[in-house]
Amino acid sequence: MPLTVNCPICKIPVQWSPQSEFKPFCSERCKMIDLGDWASEKHAIPVKSEFDVDALDELGYDEESFFKE
């Protein structure tokens, strides 16, 4: 009985074999969806730490209110 894993995206069983090119995904489509999710999560990480807060203070910005959406 071949080992199978469930595709992380659509949950269908994927045979874990050299023929399963996109394992653990069932297809290139699901692999790309996963990569897209990862990229969008990364993109959502706040960039606040990249700002020089002291420099902003000198410009008269209040840190908390300046970054509030």
Ligand SMILES: [Zn+2]
């Ligand atoms: Zn899938």
